[in-house]
Structure formats: structure tokens, C-alpha cells
Amino acid sequence: MRKTIALIASGLLALSVSAAALAGAPETFAQKCAGCHGKDGKGQTTMGKKLSIKDLTDAKVQAATKDDAWEKSITEGVKNDAGKVVMPANKGKITPEDIKALVKVCRDFKGK
């Protein structure tokens, strides 16, 4: 019985943690990403234009890259062809779980 309760409790905890991560992801995007990618994901910011950021609402951009590659870009950052860091790494700053939630936020821009 006690084991069952413990199991239910840990299940609930896991559920609330992932729900919190998802709820927080749009705010994280607004704080850490929108400065370059724009609140609408189109990349039409001063930085976005300078760095020729892709339009995340574009279905072709969405189709060109899989979730795990985006996860990697968000975790490790992005370098341009000259090897210059154009998007900062978030390793150790954003948890892997929150990075997954951010990929979802980026996916949600599709067609908007």
C-alpha cells in the first residue's frame, strides 16, 4: 500500500515538473531567444537580419531539420561557416528537459 502511494506521488511529481517546464518554455523563449529570433519566430530582429536567421514559421525550414538536431543547436549553440559563434550555447544554463520544451515552442511557430 505504502509503495503504491509512493509510486502515485512520484508520478504526480514527474507530471507537474514537465507541465511546469512546458508552461515556462514560452517565457524562456521570450527572455533568451526572441532577441534574435523574434517573438514571432520570424527572425526579423536587428540581430536576426544581421545573422540571417531562418524564418521558423516557414514550413520548409521546419521540415529541413529534425527535433534532435534542433536540440543540439540549442544546447551547444550554432557557429557560422567561418567558425564564429552566432548563437550562444545553453548547456548548463537550460536543463535538457527545458530544451526539449523549447524545441516544441519553435515547432509551434510553423505556419504562423
Ligand code: HEC
Ligand atoms: C545571438 C542570437 C541568438 C540567440 C540569443 C538565439 N539564437 Fe537560435 N540561432 C541563431 C542563429 C544565428 C542561428 C543560425 C541560423 C539559423 O539557423 O536560423 C540559430 C539557429 C537556431 C535554430 C536552428 C534553426 C534551423 O533550422 O537550423 C533553432 C531551433 C534555434 N536557433 C533556437 C533558439 C532558441 C530556442 C534560443 C533560446 C534558447 C535561441 N535560438 C537563441 C541566433 C540566436
